Amino acid sequence: MASTGQVITKASVVNDFIATVMNTSRMDPSGSIHYYNVPVINVRMWDNGTVIGWTGAYLSARLSELGTNTYAYPTTSNLPGSGASGLTINASLIVNMCKAFANATTRLRPAVWGLYYTQYFNGQYTQTGVPSDNANIPFFSGTVLLTYGQAHLNNNYLQSVGFVSSEPSTNATISAANINNFYTNLAAAVTALRGSIGTVDLRVCHSSCHNNCHGSRGRR
Numbered sequence: 001m002a003s004t005g006q007v008i009t010k011a012s013v014v015n016d017f018i019a020t021v022m023n024t025s026r027m028d029p030s031g032s033i034h035y036y037n038v039p040v041i042n043v044r045m046w047d048n049g050t051v052i053g054w055t056g057a058y059l060s061a062r063l064s065e066l067g068t069n070t071y072a073y074p075t076t077s078n079l080p081g082s083g084a085s086g087l088t089i090n091a092s093l094i095v096n097m098c099k100a101f102a103n104a105t106t107r108l109r110p111a112v113w114g115l116y117y118t119q120y121f122n123g124q125y126t127q128t129g130v131p132s133d134n135a136n137i138p139f140f141s142g143t144v145l146l147t148y149g150q151a152h153l154n155n156n157y158l159q160s161v162g163f164v165s166s167e168p169s170t171n172a173t174i175s176a177a178n179i180n181n182f183y184t185n186l187a188a189a190v191t192a193l194r195g196s197i198g199t200v201d202l203r204v205c206h207s208s209c210h211n212n213c214h215g216s217r218g219r220r
Contacts, residue, residue: 008174010076010089017098018073020183021190027071027105033061033113034069034152041115041144060145061113061202067154069108074101091168098183099161102190106159109200111151114143116205143203151202159197161189 033039040056078097079089118141166181168174 008176008179010079013079013094013179014074014076016179017101017183021098021102021187022071022073022105026187026191027108028069028152029108029150032069032108032150032152033066033111035063035066036068038063038066039113039145039147043144058115059204060115060147061111061151062204065151065153065200065202067107067152069152071104072101074098090170091174092170094174094179095167095182098186099164102186103158103160105190106161106193107153107155107157108150109153109157109194109197110148111153111200111202112146112148113151113202113204114146116143116203117141146203148199151200153200157200159193161186161193164189 039060041058041060043054043057044051074097079093164182165185166178167185168178168182
């Protein structure tokens with residue numbers, strides 16, 4: 001991070017932003033799902049006198065809603081110009097660059113996933129997704145592997161961060177403390193935004209489900 005008396009360069013601006021706002025633990029937290037790592041559900045059920053199993057039978061989240069866990073990172077080319085060339089890199093250019101890349105990370109959102117199912121008496125259903133060997137269970141509904149966590153969603157879920165505390169003023173000199181606080185507060189603003197716009201419902205229902213299927217996208 002910048003310190004008093006240090007010359008703030010384009011490289012230091014980019015590197016400090018990445019380290020504070022786009023570090024690995026923030027962008028790809030343990031247990032988060034994306035298009036390429038959706039958990040599969042192993043189905044085991046009683047069907048008309050036979051225990052049937054399907055290994056990895058169903059995905060537990062809708063792929064259409066998911067993106068990857070990769071993000072574009074800024075480089076010094078995103079801060080064109082320099083004092084030596086007569087082009088001033090003003091505060092607004094730094095702020096706009098940081099916000100643009102921070103906004104892209106808002107597609108990492110709270111989500112819920114699993115497989116909807118509806119269970120009937122033995123012999124009245126096929127492949128409902130119920131993990132059961134019991135032939136004498138009554139009608140009931142639920143979700144297999146109901147999981148609340150975080151998911152990397154597609155670009156339809158991007159949000160925009162508004163004004164951030166300690167945001168450098170356009171024509172003001174940027175101090176070390178000012179730019180450090182801006183990065184820290186920008187990271188906090190993104191985290192708050194991710195958590196304030198609702199949990200996205202990624203649960204799926206396979207084609208042989210009965211009357212408990214729906215496909216809510218959650219609150220947007």
